[in-house]
Amino acid sequence: xxxxxxxxxxxxxxxxxxxxxxxxxxxxxxxxxxxxxxxxxxxxxxxxxxxxxxxxxxxxxxxxxxxxxxxxxxxxxxxxxxxxxxxxxxxxxxxxx
Amino acid sequence: xxxxxxxxxxxxxxxxxxxxxxxxxxxxxxxxxxxxxxxxxxxxxxxxxxxxxxxxxxxxxxxxxxxxxxxxxxxxxxxxxxxxxxxxxxxxxxxxxxxxxxxxxxxxxxxxxxxxxxxxxxxxxxxxxxxxxxxxxxxxxxxxxxxxxxxxxxxxxxxxxxxxxxxxxxxxxxxxxxxxxxxxxxxxxxxxxxxxxxxxxxxxxxxxxxxxxxxxxxxxxxxxxxxxxxxxxxxxxxxxxxxxxxxxxxxxxxxxxxxxxxxxxxxxxxxxxxxxxxxxxxxxxxxxxxxxxxxxxxxxxxxxxxxxxxxxxxxxxxxxxxxxxxxxxxxxxxxxxxxxxxxxxxxxxxxxxxxxxxxxxxxxxxxxxxxxxxxxxxxxxxxxxxxxxxxxxxxxxxxxxxxxxxxxxxxxxxxxxxxxxxxxxxxxxxxxxxxxxxxxxxxxxxxxxxxxxxxxxxxxxxxxxxxxxxxxxxxxxxxxxxxxxxxx
Numbered sequence: 189x190x191x192x193x194x195x196x197x198x199x200x201x202x203x204x205x206x207x208x209x210x211x212x213x214x215x216x217x218x219x220x221x222x223x224x225x226x227x228x229x230x231x232x233x234x235x236x237x238x239x240x241x242x243x244x245x246x247x248x249x250x251x252x253x254x255x256x257x258x259x260x261x262x263x264x265x266x267x268x269x270x271x272x273x274x275x276x277x278x279x280x281x282x283x284x285x
Numbered sequence: 286x287x288x289x290x291x292x293x294x295x296x297x298x299x300x301x302x303x304x305x306x307x308x309x310x311x312x313x314x315x316x317x318x319x320x321x322x323x324x325x326x327x328x329x330x331x332x333x334x335x336x337x338x339x340x341x342x343x344x345x346x347x348x349x350x351x352x353x354x355x356x357x358x359x360x361x362x363x364x365x366x367x368x369x370x371x372x373x374x375x376x377x378x379x380x381x382x383x384x385x386x387x388x389x390x391x392x393x394x395x396x397x398x399x400x401x402x403x404x405x406x407x408x409x410x411x412x413x414x415x416x417x418x419x420x421x422x423x424x425x426x427x428x429x430x431x432x433x434x435x436x437x438x439x440x441x442x443x444x445x446x447x448x449x450x451x452x453x454x455x456x457x458x459x460x461x462x463x464x465x466x467x468x469x470x471x472x473x474x475x476x477x478x479x480x481x482x483x484x485x486x487x488x489x490x491x492x493x494x495x496x497x498x499x500x501x502x503x504x505x506x507x508x509x510x511x512x513x514x515x516x517x518x519x520x521x522x523x524x525x526x527x528x529x530x531x532x533x534x535x536x537x538x539x540x541x542x543x544x545x546x547x548x549x550x551x552x553x554x555x556x557x558x559x560x561x562x563x564x565x566x567x568x569x570x571x572x573x574x575x576x577x578x579x580x581x582x583x584x585x586x587x588x589x590x591x592x593x594x595x596x597x598x599x600x601x602x603x604x605x606x607x608x609x610x611x612x613x614x615x616x617x618x619x620x621x622x623x624x625x626x627x628x629x630x631x632x633x634x635x636x637x638x639x640x641x642x643x644x645x646x647x648x649x650x651x652x653x654x655x656x657x658x659x660x661x662x663x664x665x666x667x668x669x670x671x672x673x674x675x676x677x678x679x680x681x682x683x684x685x686x687x688x689x690x691x692x693x694x695x696x697x698x699x700x701x702x703x704x705x706x707x708x709x710x711x712x713x714x715x716x717x718x719x720x721x722x723x724x725x726x727x728x729x730x731x732x733x734x735x736x737x738x739x740x741x742x743x744x745x746x747x748x749x750x751x752x753x754x755x756x757x758x759x760x761x762x763x764x765x766x767x768x769x770x771x772x773x
Contacts, residue, residue, distance in 0.1 A: 199646065206604060206649040207611075207629040208642055222647060224705050229593040232663050235670070242665030243672060245493040245523065246479040246721020246747070252522040266386035272618035279613055284625050 193226045194219055289314040294358055294452040294506035301357040302349045308341035308357035308401065311452075315359040315403055319450045325431055327423045328444035329404040330364050331372040337403045344399070354513055356399030361445045361454040364405040365412055366497070367486040368392055371402065375488045376410040376420040376438075379610050379617045379636025389486020390521065391455060391497045391514040398513040406441030406454055410638045411607065412462055412490045414438050415710045418701055419640045426697070427469060428770040429737055433694040436466030442500045443470035447770055453510050454500045459491045460595055461689075461714025463498050467726040468689035468740025471767050473757070474500045475507045478747045479721035480525035482511075483518030489606040491599040492523075494718040504727065504758040508532035511750065530751050539755040543577030546682040547756075552588035553687030553713055565730030565739035566688045572763055573686075573756070583678040583685060587671045588716060592708055594671065595715040597651050597664035603641075604648025610636065643704060672720040676746075683752055685744040687713055689726040693737035713742060723750050727757045728767040738767055 194202070196215040199222060203210050210218060264277070273280040289297070289306065300306040316334045323329060337359065350356050362368055365375050367385035369392075374380045388396065396402070409419035417425040417440030425440045427433040428447040435444040439456030443466030446454050456463040458476035467474025475498045482497045489495060499510035512533060517526040549570065554563070574580060612618035612632025619631030637645070651660035678685060690713060700707045717724045726740035741760075745753040 194650070202650045202653070203642070203646050204630070205653070206608075206645045207626070207633050208637070208645065209630050209634045210642075214639075214642075218643060218646065221643065221704050222650075225596065225647060225708075226650075228705055229597055229660065231593045232590060232597075232667055235590060235667055237663060237666035237670070240666040240669055242662055243669035244665050246672075247523045247525060254519065262386060267614075269386065270383055270615035272612060272616070281613055282622065282624050282628055 192223055194222055290318050290449040293503045294501055294509060295503065297452055298355065298358055302351050304349055308344045309338060311357055312337050312341045312359050312401055312403060315451050322448045322450060326426050326428055326444050326448050328407055328425050328441040328448060328450065329361065330374060330407050330422060332404040333371050333402060337401050340401055350399060353399030354509055355395060358400050358453065359403045359451050360395060360400045361404050361406050361442060361451045362392055362402055363439050363442050363456050364408050365457050365488050366392055366455060368402060368405065371405060373405065376408040376422065377636065377638065378421045381617065383615055387486065390483035390518045392486065394514050403451060406439065406445055408441055409438035410641050412438040412457060412459055413640050413644055415465055415707055417441060418697065419638060421638050424697060427694050429471060432696055433737065434469065434697050436469035436694060438462040439500065440466045443467055443472055446470065446472040446500050446502060453506060455497055456500045457487060457495055457497050458718065459494045460599060460718050461711045463500060464689045464714050464724060464726040464740065464742060467500055469694035469738065471728040471738030472500055472502055473504050473507045473725065473727055474498065475511060475725040476717065476723060477511060477515065477750060478723045480523055481748065482514050483521040483524045485518055485520035491602040492606060493602060494599060504754055504761050505533065505536060508536055508754050527748065532751060532754055535751045535755055536758045539759055541577045542573055542756060542759055545578045545684065545756060547573060547578050547580050548583035548678055548682030548685040549580055550583050550585040550678065550685060550687055552585050557691050558688060559692045561732030561734045562688050562692060562739050565732060566741050569729035569741045569760065569764065570686060573760055576759060576763060581682055583682060585674050585678055585716065587674045590667055591671065591716045591719065592712060594664045594667045595719055596708055597660050598668065600644045600648035601652050601661050604645045604652065607645055668719050671716060675720045675722060679746045684756055687742050689713060689740035689742040693732040693735045693739060717744055722747050723753060725753060725757060727761060729764060731767055
């Protein structure tokens with residue numbers, strides 16, 4: 189468990205890709221914990237997986253298609269009811285351009 | 286406990302249908318028990334007692350409906366499932382004020398069957414945890430010993446059942462989150478086959494692993510709930526369109542275990558298992574043999590790779606699923622952001638707890654360019670090898686049995702400082718989520734050292750719930766009743 193995979197700077201960089209901002213204290217804490225976890229995951233390299241088809245889901249059937257018809261299930265009011273900010277018609281966000 | 290809440294779901298349902306107990310009386314009994322026990326146990330988040338009583342009164346006016354398998358039965362729903370009009374937080378601050386305008390399919394089916402929702406159950410934030418200590422709101426205590434954890438992530442669902450607050454609860458299981466709390470709280474918990482129950486309306490954690498299932502006081506009760514919630518749903522393309530057997534009728538078809546072969550994987554019965562769990566589970570297997578079951582050793586040689594495989598896949602899926610929480614359409618929005626990226630970042634950083642952030646970061650890392658093949662793809666390949674392993678094992682047996690967890694419930698705070706040690710508690714449960722097969726935890730004893738419940742895990746091939754429930758039912762009836770906490 190000794191090899192360091194992620195420096196604190198790299199932890200911060202990956203966090204920012206996921207739109208998370210870590211305090212310096214948390215960067216240190218997470219870097220230690222994440223390196224432990226990632227080192228543990230290296231265990232998988234013991235197994236030869238050459239030519240093994242990856243399995244991404246237990247249900248491997250083909251894509252299910254439905255008829256392309258419009259169904260109106262919910263109202264605008266219902267959907268906007270949980271919005272942190274709206275004008276009654278749209279979600280409101282900070283100025284983008 | 287008042288006599289009413291000591292009943293099983295099946296018993297209370299018979300009384301309700303016969304008109305000997307009204308729906309209002311059933312709801313009131315549960316609400317009283319909640320009032321009495323909840324200050325210490327803290328199993329519940331949003332409570333909906335008033336509406337539950339109103340609905341019960343309306344139902345009583347119309348009279349019992351025998352065609353509804355859960356008519357008048359008070360139930361609790363894990364807070365990961367959308368409930369129309371009832372706050373659904375997923376145990377997270379980011380959804381603190383989220384009130385869904387629709388029901389999850391499993392919830393809609395319970396309502397259609399006559400069940401009355403009285404509350405939402407506490408859970409680890411976004412179902413990430415094994416103890417319910419990761420809830421952003423409260424730590425649930427184990428009704429058998431308040432200083433110990435109830436297990437997780439469906440710890441609120443396990444505790445509410447053990448405390449007699451309701452007759453059935455829904456949990457969800459991504460890596461053991463039904464079976465582990467069932468084992469720790471001494472109740473029955475069933476993780477169905479992946480695709481058996483619609484996931485529509487379940488706030489996704491690991492979409493290729495998540496399944497919804499019942500937590501109850503008896504096997505028959507779980508069979509009754511599974512009957513209601515199972516089946517194909519056009520809103521979940523991974524729900525499988527195959528016939529749902531009548532699990533309750535099937536229970537009556539088997540009164541012993543003759544002709545049944547149970548595989549015992551050496552990887553589940555050896556090193557790392559606590560002595561008290563080993564002893565209680567071995568006694569249950571001995572009982573199964575007395576009831577006519579044949580036991581054979583089987584090999585699940587990939588078990589030691591399960592945790593690493595699982596956490597790569599689960600965290601990768603989580604990082605993708607949780608990207609929807611952006612502070613725009615629902616959920617927490619930061620008050621001090623002045624441009625869009627800043628708004629995303631601040632809202633997510635303020636809204637997500639530490640464990641969720643850890644998993645999102647690892648998930649993002651293992652999916653990033655340069656690491657995808659080494660981690661995510663490698664894990665997906667090993668996942669297939671694991672399924673081959675299970676399929677091979679099931680060639681020589683009908684069911685596989687082992688402990689649900691290496692230990693009984695441990696003290697609150699014991700594992701919170703070391704995430705990796707916490708992940709290792711899932712060693713016996715996570716393989717099934719990876720391979721998509723069904724499993725359940727059945728209370729089979731009380732550990733002699735901790736005096737806490739021990740769960741035996743039964744596992745079946747895909748869509749083999751019938752045989753699994755039959756065997757559990759026979760075994761349960763021949764073992765003493767362990768499900769009631771001594772303190773309550």
